[in-house]
Amino acid sequence: MALTSRVGSREILRLAVPAFGALVAEPLFILADYAIVGRLGTVALGALGIAGTALTSLVNVCVFLAYGTTAAVARQVGAGDLPRAVKQGVDGLWLAAAIGVALIAAGWPLAPWIVELFGASPGVAGQAVTYLRISLLGTPAMLVILAGTGILRGLQNTVAPLVVSIGSFALNAALNALFVLVLHWGIAGSAWGTVLAQCLGAVVYVLVVVRAAREHHVPVRPDLAGVRDAGTAGIALLIRTVCMRVVLIVATTVATRMGDAPLAAHAIATQIWTLLAFALDAIAIAGQAITGRTLGAGNVHLTRSATRTMVIWGVGCSVVLGVALVLLRPVLPGLFGADPEVSAELVSVLWIVAILQPVAGVVFVLDGVLIGAGDRRFLAWASALTTLAYLPAAYAVVHTGGGLVALWLALGVWMAARLATLGWRAYGRAWLVTGA
Template sequence: MLIAPPLYLLLDLAVVGRLGGTQLAALGVATLVLSVISTQLTFLSYGTTARSARRFGAGDRPGAVVEGVQASWIGVLVGIVIVAVMYPLAPVIMHVLVGSGSARSDEVVADAAGWLRIAMFGVPLILLSMAGNGWMRGVQDTRRPVLYVVAGLSVAAVLVVGLTHGVGFFPRLGMPGSAIANLIGQAITGLLFLIRVVREAGRSGPEHLRPDWSIMRAQLVMARDLVLRSLSFQVCFLSAAAVAARFGVSAVAAHQVVLQLWEFMSLFLDSLAIAAQALVGAALGAGAVGAAVGVARKVTLVSVIAAGVMAGVFALGAGLIPRLFTSEPDILDAIVVPWWFFVAMLPIAGIVFALDGVLLGSGDARFLRTATLTAALVGFLPLIWLSLVLDWGLAGIWSGLMVFMLIRLGAVGLRVRGGQWRRTGVPS
C-alpha cells in the first residue's frame, strides 16, 4: 500500500513534465515541501502502529482502536493549524528554496507556490489517513487501508491527466489541475479512514470517540522522538533541493526526479518494514520474544532481496526510465550522476529500512531519533553544503545521502544485534 502514493506522484511528475522543464522543477519542489510538512507527523502512523499493535497483541482490541481515535484527533487539529500557517507563507518558502534573479527561476517560484496553496488543504486529510493506517495495521487489518488509498489515488490519477492537459471533457488547467487532483484524492482516502474509525470505536460506546488527553499526551511523548527523526530527514532533503536549485533549473529538476524514485523505493521497502513493525509489536505485547526475533530476521532477508532486484531493474533501465518524466536533453544529462548513486544505495536501504521497522515495532523511537540526527549532522548536511561551496554539483549532494545511509546502517545493525529492543508488555 505504501508504494501507491509515490506511484501516483511519479505519474504526476510524468504528466506535469510534459508541460515543460520549468513546471517539472516547480512540481518537484512543491511536492517536496508538502511531503516535509505532512511527514513531520509520521508518528500518527508509525507511533500509532506500535502502540496499537502492543495492545492488540495483549488482547485489548478496543484499546488499540482508541489509540487510532486519539491519533485522528491530533491529526485533524494539527492539520488545520498547518494550513492556516503555511498558506500565506508558500511564496516565501519557494523563494528561499529556489532563489530568484532569472525569469525562469521566478516562474518556478510562482508555479510551485500556486500548486502548494491548493494542495495544502489536503494536509488534515493526509494526517487523518496516517492515523487510520497506524491503528488498522496495529490490529492486523491490512486489506481495508489498501482499498482506501487505492480508491483515492485512482480518482486522482484520472483527474491529474484530465485537468492538467484538458483531456476529454475536462478543462485544461495546467499545474493547478495537478494540485486539485491531489486534493480530491486525499479527501476521498481521508474520509474513508474517518468513517472506519468512527464505526469501529462507536461499537464500544460513544465515549470512545471523545478526545482522551491522557492517551494523546502518551502519544505525543513518543511523537517527540519521531518528529525529531523526521525533521532531520526533511532538513536534509530541503537543503539538498535548495543547493541543487543553485546549480540551475535542470539540476533541480533532475535531482527531484531521482529523489522521487528514491522516495518510491523507500516506501516500497517500508511496506515490508511496517509488516515487521506490526508483527514485532504484537509479539512483544504478547511476551513472545522468540517470535519477534524470527520476524526481524525474515523481514530483513526479504527486504534485501527485494532491494537487490529493484536495483537491477533501475540499472538496466537507466537509459529508458528517465525519459518517462522528461524529454529535455539538459535534464536527462543531469540525471545520470544521481541515478547511479540511487542504484548503489538500494541494497543498503533494504537492510536499514527493515531494521528501522523492527525497532519502531519495539518502541525504540529514542534510539532511532539519535541515530538519524547523528547521521544527518555528521554525514548528509556537511556534504550538501560543501557541494555548494566547492561546486561539487549533484555528485556531492548524493554522496551526502550515501554517507547518511551508511551511518544509519551501522547504527541500527549494532542496536538490533545488541538485543536492547526486546522489551515486552503494553504501552503506558
C-alpha cells in the same frame, strides 16, 4: 490475533505487498495532477510544482502520525487488548485532525511567503498561492488518512489502506479531469478535486474506526490526555523525519551549486531512489506491525526471529533492485527525456544508487522494526547523529569541487552511519521492551 511460534515469509508478504501498493498509489495522486494541469500550460505546471513540493514536505514531516499509531496499536493487539488498541487509534485520529486545523490557521496567511521562498515569477507565484491555500483545506483529511492508515496497519490490515488509496486516486483523477478540463476551473479545480478525494478517503477511515470503537465499547469523543500522549510520543519520530529531510535538502542544495545538468541528473536519481525505497519501505511497514504485535505479546524470541527474516527479505529485494537498476542504467535517461549532458551525469551516478541498495535494504527494515518497538527516543538521537556525520561529507564535496558522484558517495556515508547505529541497536536488547 493468535501468535504462532514463528513469523514466516508468507505473513511478511501478506502485510508488505498491499503496503507497497498503497505506497505507490500516493505519488500517483501527484502524477495525475501533473498530467491534467499540464494541459493548462507552463505557468500552471510550475505553480503546481511549487505548491506540490510544499505539500509533499508537509506530508513527509507528519508521517509520524502513521508510524507512531501503527506501533502503538500493534502493541495493544499483541497484548490482547483490542479495546485499548482501538482507543489508541481514536486518540491518533483526534491528534491528526487537530494538527490539520492548526496547519490551516498557520499556512493560509503564510502561503504567499512560502511560495516566495521558491523564487517563482509573479504569474507562477499567484497560481501557486491559489493551489496551496485550497489544498491546505484538505490538510485535516490528509492527516486523518495518515493516522487511519497507521491504525489499520497496527491491526495487521494493510489491504484496506490499499483499497482506500486506489479508490482515492481514481476519484482524484476523475474530479481533476472534470473540474479542470470540463468546467475550466483552472489550477483551482485541480486543488479542489484533490481536497474532495482526500476528504472522502478520510471519511472511510473515520467510519472504520467508529465501527471498531462501537464494537469494542470505546468512546469516540476526544480524550485530551490520550491525544496529548499521542502527540508527545510523536515528537521523537518528528525529529527523526526532520533530520532525514535536512539531509535531502542539503543534497539538493549542493547539487544546485554544480550547475543545471548535475541538478537535473540529481533530481532524476533522487526520484529513482525514492521509487526503489517504496519496495523496501513496504517490508519496513510489515516490520512495524509485526514487531509491535510480538513485543506486545511478550515474545522476544519471535521478535528476534521475525527481524532476521525481514532483514533477509530486505537484503534479497534490495540486491534484486540494485541488479535491475544496473541493467536498466543505459535506457533510464531516455525515459526521462534527458539531454546528453544530463544522461552522462545520470548514468555515472546510478552506479552509486545501485551499490547502496543492499545497505538501504537493511537500514529501512531495521528502522521499521525499531519504530514498531516504540524505540522512538533512540531513533531521534540516531537520526541527529547520522545527519551530523553526513554534513562534513557534503561540505567536503562543495569544498573540493566534487561532482555528482562525490555527492552520492557522501549520501553513502549517511546510509553507512544509519546502518551502523541501527545495526548496533538491533543487536542489543534495550529495544526489546515487552507488554502493553
